[in-house]
Amino acid sequence: AQSVTQLGSHVSVSEGALVLLRCNYSSSVPPYLFWYVQYPNQGLQLLLKYTTGATLVKGINGFEAEFKKSETSFHLTKPSAHMSDAAEYFCAVSPQGGRRALTFGSGTRLQVQP
Amino acid sequence: DAGVTQSPTHLIKTRGQQVTLRCSPKSGHDTVSWYQQALGQGPQFIFQYYEEEERQRGNFPDRFSGHQYPNYSSELNVNALLLGDSALYLCASSLANPSNAPLHFGNGTRLTVT
Numbered sequence: 001a002q003s004v005t006q007l008g009s010h011v012s013v014s015e016g017a018l019v020l021l022r023c024n025y026s027s028s029v030p031p032y033l034f035w036y037v038q039y040p041n042q043g044l045q046l047l048l049k050y051t052t053g054a055t056l057v058k059g060i061n062g063f064e065a066e067f068k069k070s071e072t073s074f075h076l077t078k079p080s081a082h083m084s085d086a087a088e089y090f091c092a093v094s095p096q097g098g099r100r101a102l103t104f105g106s107g108t109r110l111q112v113q114p
Numbered sequence: 115d116a117g118v119t120q121s122p123t124h125l126i127k128t129r130g131q132q133v134t135l136r137c138s139p140k141s142g143h144d145t146v147s148w149y150q151q152a153l154g155q156g157p158q159f160i161f162q163y164y165e166e167e168e169r170q171r172g173n174f175p176d177r178f179s180g181h182q183y184p185n186y187s188s189e190l191n192v193n194a195l196l197l198g199d200s201a202l203y204l205c206a207s208s209l210a211n212p213s214n215a216p217l218h219f220g221n222g223t224r225l226t227v228t
Contacts (some may be wrong), residue, residue: 004156036219043118043204043219044157090156101147101170102217104156 002027002093006105014113019063019078021108023091026072032100033074034092035065038107044090050074051096061085086112116141118207118220126226127195135190135223139207145169146188147217148180151202163188164210192225200227 007022025031032051036044048059055067065076074091088107094100119138127133139146145164149157159172163182182188186207192199202224206217 041221043221044206045219046216049216092156100217101159101162101172102149102157103159106156107154 002031002095002103004091004093004103004105006089006091006108008108009106010109010111012111012113013081015083016080019076019081019085019110021076021089021091021110023065023074023076023105024072025074025091025093027093027095029095031093032096033065033067034094034102035059035063035074035076036090036092036104038088038090040087047076047089081110081112083112083114086110118205118218120203120205120220120223122223123221124224124226126228128228129195129197131195132191132193133195133225135192135203135205135225137188137190137205137207137220139186139188139205140218143207143209143218144186145208145210146182146186147206147208148188148190149204149206150174151204151222153201157204160190195227197227200225 003026005024034049035047038044048057050057050067058064063078090107091105092102094102121136147162148160151157161171166182177193179191202222204222205220208217209215
């Protein structure tokens with residue numbers, strides 16, 4: 001069984017500050033890892049994913065995440081927050097191979113203060 | 115290139131009624147998955163269809179059923195609606211291969227059960 005824990009249901013940062021959203025996973029097999037963003041009244045948009053290879057993954061809109069197997073973590077970062085980054089962020093995990101059912105965390109709402 | 119489209123966008127039903135939600139996958143995609151997102155929660159996997167068959171199923175009762183048509187479009191049916199079925203229902207499409215092909219989500223159908 002797989003599970004995802006997102007620490008902090010709400011995170012507030014100032015515009016221009018570092019964004020750090022935390023994600024830890026539990027999986028009995030090597031997983032694929034994802035970060036999705038959801039704007040109000042919209043579906044989910046893929047920010048980035050880790051499947052294999054380089055553990056530092058770069059995504060859209062300046063976000064990146066690092067897969068740390070020893071810590072079972074996949075934290076999302078962005079060096080400088082922008083007002084448009086305010087949204088709900090979801091970390092997700094799936095087993096490698098096959099057709100993947102995603103297991104999502106409960107989400108972190110990011111607020112960006114001017 | 116149209117992405118994943120879902121209809122209707124909003125729906126209000128009464129307890130005990132039945133509902134059908136529809137999804138057209140992104141052009142070229144052959145696999146459709148359905149997720150339920152309760153308010154303030156992450157999406158939960160309902161089931162996945164490929165080649166007109168249910169391939170995977172999450173922890174949802176038999177009241178939730180689906181169908182995939184030869185043109186890859188899909189329906190989600192929920193019978194005997196409960197108040198707890200009120201949620202945003204998200205459809206996601208992907209290619210069956212490669213296994214790390216990303217999911218593309220629609221904007222969802224907001225179901226309210228009164």
